[in-house]
Amino acid sequence: MEFSRRDTLALGLGAAALTVLPFRLNAAADDAIAAFTGGADVADGGVTLTAPEIAENGNTVPVSVEAEGATAIMLLASGNPTPGVATFNFGELAGAHAASTRIRLAGTQDVVAIAKMADGSFAKASSTVKVTIGGCGG
């Protein structure tokens, strides 16, 4: 098989794209955010994300989120093999728009909470958690 100039160029571009891809570490997390917000702008503030600064065991990291007036809150762990953690949809009888749970973290990373407000806007908060022992098995 002979390579034309066009083929060679295409191959080169493909290879370049492949080498660049791994540096988009949070690509999956960004995609998840885009899927949740539909591409809308996400403002900082309005969400309280409570997570420990240092988690000794990545298998159970307690986190809690609170966003006044939110209809849904999505939690993401940007450094996990699959960044999605959970999405809380608050119903009409929800008391405070807050929830706590325990999550797994593969390593030191940012945990991100994105809240969808009742008026359709979005807000986010993030918190860096240092993980001593990762929680995704080896």
Place this chain on the structure above:
Amino acid sequence: MASGVKPRIKAPKKATAGEAVTLKTLISHKMESGQRKNKDGSVIPRSIINRFTCEFNGKSVVDVTMESAISTNPYFEFEAVVPETGELVFTWYDDDGSVYTASKKVAVA
């Protein structure tokens, strides 16, 4: 059905009308993430609870979509407004199609 699945709930028995009560739920489940490998090096398939809902008298309190990053024995703490005497119904949906339910009655004085 995964073995040994047992829901546990902490909810108050009494409340005043319109009060926001704190609910704590925990269900024993191994929440296999689909990332771990067994001794042969093959991946252990994912087996998690992927959805949890809480309703009071048929009205939604919270509906949680869960991914594999939720820890073993998923624990949730949240608040619900109790407008009248009724029953809280908690439902967990397993990947394998099993549905686990539990309920608690709350009396409004």
